Amino acid sequence: QKEVEQDPGPLSVPEGAIVSLNCTYSNSAFQYFMWYRQYSRKGPELLMYTYSSGNKEDGRFTAQVDKSSKYISLFIRDSQPSDSATYLCATTGFQKLVFGTGTRLLVSP
Amino acid sequence: EAGVAQSPRYKIIEKRQSVAFWCNPISGHATLYWYQQILGQGPKLLIQFQNNGVVDDSQLPKDRFSAERLKGVDSTLKIQPAKLEDSAVYLCASSLLGRAIDTQYFGPGTRLTVL
Numbered sequence: 001q002k003e004v005e006q007d008p009g010p011l012s013v014p015e016g017a018i019v020s021l022n023c024t025y026s027n028s029a030f031q032y033f034m035w036y037r038q039y040s041r042k043g044p045e046l047l048m049y050t051y052s053s054g055n056k057e058d059g060r061f062t063a064q065v066d067k068s069s070k071y072i073s074l075f076i077r078d079s080q081p082s083d084s085a086t087y088l089c090a091t092t093g094f095q096k097l098v099f100g101t102g103t104r105l106l107v108s109p
Numbered sequence: 110e111a112g113v114a115q116s117p118r119y120k121i122i123e124k125r126q127s128v129a130f131w132c133n134p135i136s137g138h139a140t141l142y143w144y145q146q147i148l149g150q151g152p153k154l155l156i157q158f159q160n161n162g163v164v165d166d167s168q169l170p171k172d173r174f175s176a177e178r179l180k181g182v183d184s185t186l187k188i189q190p191a192k193l194e195d196s197a198v199y200l201c202a203s204s205l206l207g208r209a210i211d212t213q214y215f216g217p218g219t220r221l222t223v224l
Binding site for chain 2 (some may be wrong): 006008030031032035041042043044045049051088090092093096097099100101102
C-alpha cells in the first residue's frame with residue numbers, strides 16, 4: 001500500500017465550477033499536510049499548508065484534513081483556466097515529504 | 110529573491126553513459142533536496158543535505174547515483190551508469206532550515222531521457 005494515494009485524473013471541469021481534489025494516507029504519524037501545484041514543465045510550488053484536522057481557507061482555495069479517516073481534500077471555488085495544472089498532496093511526520101501521484105486538473109473556458 | 114536554479118533543463122543520453130545535474134539553492138537556505146519525478150508520479154526524495162552533511166539518502170540507489178554539496182551551497186547529482194528506468198525529471202528544492210514546517214522551494218527540474 002502506498003503511503004499517500006491520489007487519483008491521477010485527469011479531471012476536466014468548466015470555468016467557474018467547484019473542484020474537489022482528494023488524497024488518503026496510511027501513516028497516522030503524519031502531522032503536516034500540504035498541497036502543491038505543478039504547472040507543465042515547472043517545479044511544484046506550495047499552495048496550502050495545514051497542521052491539524054479542520055479547514056484552512058486562502059482566497060478561492062480551501063484545504064481540509066480529517067485525521068480520523070486519514071483524508072485530505074482541496075477545494076477550488078470559481079475555478080479558472082489558469083488553475084489548470086497538476087495538484088500534488090504531500091504529507092510528513094518529521095522531515096521527509098511523501099507525495100501523492102498528483103491529480104491533473106483541466107479547466108476549460 | 111532568486112529561486113532555485115538548475116541546469117541543464119534537458120538531457121538525452123544513451124544507457125550506460127554518465128550524467129550530472131547541477132543545483133543552486135535559494136541564498137541562505139541550509140537544506141537542499143534532490144527528488145526524482147517519474148512521469149505520472151509524485152516526486153520521490155533521493156537525498157537531503159543539511160548544509161554540506163547528508164540527512165537522508167535512504168532512497169538513493171547508491172550503486173549508480175551520487176551527490177555532493179560542497180561548501181554547503183551548490184550541489185551536483187550524478188548518475189553513472191544510467192539505466193532506462195532513470196528517465197525522469199530530477200528536481201532540486203531548498204528550504205530555510207529543513208524542518209517539517211519549512212516550505213520547500215523547487216527548481217524547474219532537469220528532464221532526463223535515457224535511450
